[in-house]
Amino acid sequence: MNHLPPLITDLALILGAAAAITLLFRKLKQPLVLGYIIAGILVSPNFTLFPTILEVHNVQVWAEIGVIFLLFSLGLEFSFKKLVHVGGSSSVAATAEAVGMSVIGYATGQLLGWSFMDSIFLGALLAISSTTIIIKAIDELNLKKKKFATLVFGILIVEDIIAIAILVLLSTFTTTKQVVSIDTFISILKLAFFLILWFITGIFFIPSLLKKASNILNDEILLIVSIAMCLLMVFLTTQAGFSPALGAFVMGSLLAETTKAETIEHLVRPVKDLFGAIFFVSVGMLINLGMMAEYIGPILLITGVCILGKILTTGFGAFISGNTLKVSIQTGMSLAQIGEFSFIIAALGNSLKVTSEFLYPTIVAVSGITTFTTPYLIRASTPLFNWIEKNLPERLKTSLAKYSSEAVTLTSVSDWQKVIKEFLINLILFSVIIIAIIYLSAYYVLPWVGIYLDDSFGPVAASALTLLLMAPFLWGLTVRNEQTDSFARIFAQQKYKGPIWLMRGIKLSLALFFIIFLLSRFFSFAIALYAAVLMATLFSILRKKIQTLYDALEKRFISNLNDKELQEELKAMELQAGKRNAALAPWDAHLTTFDILPESAVIGKTLGELRWREQIGINIAMIKRGRLTITIPKKDDCIFPGDKLYIICTDVQEKKMNAILRPDKKLLESQKDIQVELEKFTIMHDSPFVNKTISESGIRKNATALVVGIERNGKRILNPESTTVLEVGDLVWIVEEKS
Known part of the structure; x- marks a missing residue:
């Protein structure tokens, strides 16, 4: 009998349970993350009703890989430039939430009589909201275009970097056992140093590498290269003393600045889904239902603290940064939950053996409850604002509105x-x-x-x-x-x-x-x-040579940094031109493209000379010439080899355009065997060219030849003018066609 390794048996059990439960959760329109956690409970050693996992240690290794790919995917959606562009309002609100909930979480832990370390981790666990759950809830409620949604997405971007900082600081804190210490300060400086260094070197090298290899990068190779880069950065960050999650996130954010970001994100998603599922199943495996029942009181208390605390801290941060009371309330109620980052932080405490066994299942239960309440809280935010506004004193309402308007005043930078x-x-x-x-x-x-x-x-x-x-x-x-x-x-x-x-x-x-x-x-x-x-x-x-070298380095860095945005702008212009002209398109017309071959007869002619609109009835929406895009071209615009024409036409008109732009086959075939040769002849006394100019001789017209030189009395005349008179004894050099 063949022996099957326990790892394969465990993997089959994990994925089988995950598949069955997630199908049910998809049918019930519930978050799949909760389905994975429940699947983990069912296959864990703590639940003996069904077959259980044999080698928990191996599953934990798979789960660590899952964390790496979750953070890598999160980095691909992040990018450092987004962090700069989200604005001060998002940064203030995110910081207020993180600091406020850390303090509230720590105080709650102490109130429950928990240890100092459990209380610290509880504060960290409550500090970060769930990106996945919030985006899904807002999308399903069709609220993505609302003002508060833009602020929420900005806060989530800032929270990503705060979460990474929390992971690093907690790792340091567990060794020093002091909230404020020299080691903590050194860790912050070290983190800042490596983030800056990785950003600069990554932007300088990675986009250039992908660009040079673009002609050989198919989907398979790009996936392998991306994962290799991710794991290499994981190794480097681990060597530098940071968590593997930081390395995965940093490499994802670096690749997010390249033109291949969307393709990489699409290719990595199935890998992330697979290992992410194993991670969330492993989260469920660590839950002890008996312990959860024992701690039902703290679970309900922490759930209430999480929801109410996040509404107050995030709402306060949003308001003091210049948003209206309505937007602030909507923002606070949208972020009132915890999710995947809390699981990762809890897993860190569990792996370092610094937190109690009850903390993990407690936080998973809180996450499950707040995940269910999120859509209802978002829906209730507007009615709650209406009620508050109705019952607020008029004087207070006026003061709040005045503060919001004054907080958004523009300031000039000297x-x-x-x-x-x-x-x-x-x-x-x-x-x-x-x-x-x-x-x-x-x-x-x-x-x-x-x-x-x-x-x-x-x-x-x-x-x-x-x-x-x-x-x-x-x-x-x-x-x-x-x-x-x-x-x-x-x-x-x-x-x-x-x-x-x-x-x-x-x-x-x-x-x-x-x-x-x-x-x-x-x-x-x-x-x-x-x-x-x-x-x-x-x-x-040598300052001039050094400056030249520096300018070249900076030019390459800036080019790599802005290349993605440039490509996106070009795509947006193409799309905008297509939409603008599609609105003008007659009933059965459509937008199609034509490539101008070097042999085409229309090359060098203006649109006014070609008169396609008058003769055929088509509209030219755009001409793309390399990196140059000409939208709504004018009659004076000329056609060049390699141009891509975006034309609105019917099927019949498309056939006519193909016929016009197609090179003449007979002409091409007649040109196949034509060669040019350099020949010479002497002007004799009886030559018909004697005492005639080159143009009068008809050499070019009748013999299809070009006079390129004349030798006269030992002197050479190169490229003679057409008015040059041919004399007896001249040695004439011509270039002529030979079939």
Whole structure:
């Protein structure tokens, strides 16, 4: 008899139970996540009515992979640029919710008599709302276009990054056992450093790599490459001391900035669904129904605290950031639940053995209840606002409305504020890059160079190579922000001269510090100091070449960063042009495209000359020429090889256009064997060309030849004018067709 590994048996049991339960939940129109959790309860060792899992440890490994792909997919939907664009209102509301619920959760845990660590984790578990459940609920209620929905989506984006920070801080906190400590502060700085470094290097390399390999990237290869990048980043973050979830999220957010983001998201979704299902089933497996029944009181209390606390904290944050009372109430009631991130945080506490056994099933039960209540709370938000507005005193209503309107007033940013902002951003970004280069040099470049060179030349070669890599970024640190219009305007004002020279001193001092710090790793401090002065002089001499190198690096980075948005704008323009002209299309007309071949007879002609609209009755909606898009072209616009024409026409008109644009087959066939050759002949006394100009001779017209040169009395006339007179004894060079 063949032996079947227990892992396969367990996987069959997990997926079989998940499939059966989720089919039922889909029929009942309930969240599938709850179905997976119930499936986990049914196959867990705690529930003996059905067959149970044999090797729980292996399932936990699969579940960890599930967390990685869940966070990777979340990162693909995130992107760092979205975080910048969501605005201050979303950031304030999300921060108010996270901080407020952390405090309320901790206080609730202490009130219940729980341990310090359980209370801390309860606060973290209640701090983040469920992205999946909220988006699904708002979509099903057809509220995506409402003002509060836009604010909710912005809050969820900010919450994603807050959740990642919570995971990192909790990992540090469990070792130090102190809320505020030097280790916690170092962890925050370390997290910020690596996030900035990964963002810069990722945007610089990944889009370029995908773009260069685009001609060989099919769906299969792209999926493998994406997952490989994800797992590589998971490895790097783990080596750096962070959780695997952070690495998966960061790589997802980096790939989200590429033009392949939508394709990758589509390809990864089935993998995410599979491993995500196993993760949520594993969540259910850890639930002890007996323990849940024992803790029914705390479950109901925490559920009430979660719903009421999130309504108040999120609503308050939304209101103080300038939103109306109605939008604030709707926002608070939309975010009153917990979900997948809470499961991941609870799993972290469970894996680190720092939380009690009852916390996991308690939080899963709270999530289940709040998931069911979410759609009803969203529906009830407007009636609740109407009731509050009706019963509020008129004076208070006026004060609230006045605050909301004043909070949204636009503020202008002065040139000095812009210069300060650019100075700080430059200082942070370039310092991160330079520190990373120094670190790589000390721990990787020097040992590698030491293999091939002796101790006397190794440090010299390593330091020289490192300084070469640092050069463009040292230039960026010291000069980059002084090339803006705002800086030029500020520098022209006498009162800002002192602060500007102070900033210059800070930048130059920091640059010298980095050089001295690097060289002191290889040589004595005295040698490093002299070498730093020498390097500063050398940089000053070679500043133009260094600037050129830096400009090329920055241009590539900006191009990669904006490439996705550029492609989306082009698609939007195409779609807009199609919609605009489709509205003008007659009954059976449709929008179709025609590619202009290089052999087409229409090349070089204007639309006015071709008169297609008058003669055939078609409308040209758009001409796409490489990256250039011409919407609603005019009669003076010309047709070029490679153009793509977007034309509104009927089926009959489409056939006529195909006939017009198709190259003449007979002409193409007649051209197949034609060759051109360089020939020469001498003008004799009896030649008919004697004393005639080239144009009068008819050489071009009658012989289909072109006169390219004349040799006369030992002198050569290249490309003679058509008015040149042919004389006896001339040696005439011509180019003619040969069939």
